[in-house]
Amino acid sequence: MAQVPPHSRIPLDLPLDHVGSDACSVDNPASGMIREILARVGDKWSMLVIGVLHDGPLRFTQLHRKVDGISQRMLTQTLRNLERDGLVQRTSYPEIPPRVEYAATPLGTSLSEPVIRLALWAAEHQGEILAAREAFDEAE
Amino acid sequence: MAQVPPHSRIPLDLPLDHVGSDACSVDNPASGMIREILARVGDKWSMLVIGVLHDGPLRFTQLHRKVDGISQRMLTQTLRNLERDGLVQRTSYPEIPPRVEYAATPLGTSLSEPVIRLALWAAEHQGEILAAREAFDEAE
DNA sequence: CGGAATCCCACCTGATACTG
DNA sequence: CAGTATCAGGTGGGATTCCG
Numbered sequence: 001m002a003q004v005p006p007h008s009r010i011p012l013d014l015p016l017d018h019v020g021s022d023a024c025s026v027d028n029p030a031s032g033m034i035r036e037i038l039a040r041v042g043d044k045w046s047m048l049v050i051g052v053l054h055d056g057p058l059r060f061t062q063l064h065r066k067v068d069g070i071s072q073r074m075l076t077q078t079l080r081n082l083e084r085d086g087l088v089q090r091t092s093y094p095e096i097p098p099r100v101e102y103a104a105t106p107l108g109t110s111l112s113e114p115v116i117r118l119a120l121w122a123a124e125h126q127g128e129i130l131a132a133r134e135a136f137d138e139a140e
Numbered sequence: 141m142a143q144v145p146p147h148s149r150i151p152l153d154l155p156l157d158h159v160g161s162d163a164c165s166v167d168n169p170a171s172g173m174i175r176e177i178l179a180r181v182g183d184k185w186s187m188l189v190i191g192v193l194h195d196g197p198l199r200f201t202q203l204h205r206k207v208d209g210i211s212q213r214m215l216t217q218t219l220r221n222l223e224r225d226g227l228v229q230r231t232s233y234p235e236i237p238p239r240v241e242y243a244a245t246p247l248g249t250s251l252s253e254p255v256i257r258l259a260l261w262a263a264e265h266q267g268e269i270l271a272a273r274e275a276f277d278e279a280e
Numbered sequence: 281c282g283g284a285a286t287c288c289c290a291c292c293t294g295a296t297a298c299t300g
Numbered sequence: 301c302a303g304t305a306t307c308a309g310g311t312g313g314g315a316t317t318c319c320g
Contacts, residue, residue, distance in 0.1 A: 035188070037262035042182015044313080048175070060282050071314055076283065086272025097281045098320085107268055114261045117254040122177035128247055129177075132226025184293085200302055211294055216303065237301045238300085 040085065045070050045078045047115050050104065053088065054112045057103035087111060180225065185210050185218045187255050190244060193228065194252050197243035227251060 041047055045067065052058065052066045064075055079102055082088035087108035093099040104112070181187055185207065192198065192206045204215055219242055222228035227248035233239040244252075 033262055033266055035184070037258065037266075038182050038187055039184070041258065042178055044175070044179070047178055064282095072283075073315090074313060077313090084273055084276040085269045086276075087269075092282090098283090100282060107265060107272075110265070111261060114254065114257040117257050118177065118181065119174050121251060121254045122174050125247060125250070126173050126177075129225045129227075132247075133224055136224040136226075204302095212303075213295090214293065217293095232302090238303090240302060 040081065041111070041115070043078070045074055046082060047118075049075075049078055049082060050087065050108055050111055050115060051119075053102060053104040054109060057091075057101045060100050060102070063102060082108065180221065181251070181255065183218070185214055186222060189215075189218055189222060190227065190248055190252060190255065193242060193244040194249060197231075197241045200240050200242070203242060222248065 048067050048070075049063065052063065058066065060075070060079075063079075064070065064072065067075065070078075079088060079090065083090050086105055089103050089105050091101045091103070093101070188207050188210075189203065192203065198206065200215070200219075203219075204210065204212065207215065210218075219228060219230065223230050223242075226245055229243050229245050231241045231243070233241070
């Protein structure tokens, strides 16, 4: 299931030094950027919303159902942040009853790919993580 | 980068179902797992630690200096979590004065790659995000 | 239907002090 | 050096209620 998607054109010889060394070290101001992005993307819900919106626009209530466990408050807040960052576009139709659609922007869609990488990594290594966790918990 | 039409209903050859909740079972093991991974990866310090450890093992105080702004408490806690998940290996040398080394495991190193993709995405689109943010803030 | 406003608390986090 | 212990403040996020 971990096959590389056909339209993925990310070179696999990615330089891994970009986080740890001079190109982008933690002493470097660039790390602030990383931290900020991870904060945005890594919050409890943003990535899941981006994920479900990749398939197409959804209404508020549809999103509420699709993203399991999210509260109304958090969904609203998350959508606001994503909209603010240009990752999601909100379109309101002045009808009765009111209808509001949320769609991923091209920018938001482009974010899906790295997010999916992470998801794949998680899927691939979840067994190892769980095993390590059990071993650790049992050893103490 | 891979251009994807914003609202295309093209079937995803990427297993995006692991991100949302719909394609998973009711209990959503995959979604919960993703969420958990994102929680680990997205917390304030884990990735920075993984990042600096990518270059090689470091001692506690070295880490403390390299990861700017982290408190002793959070460094300890972060390292414990990473160790528990098998991402970091802790080695204690019974010497005087005591010496403890932290090294990224192969699993931890493999995590760097998707994270770096995220960082690269951030670097690439940071300008767009900031512009969108300014436009949004100004419009309200 | 799609929110906004309010209440409230668990937990995250930093600061400080102490220990083997 | 490499932590642990304790306290205190801020905040993330759920539950509930109300509104256009």
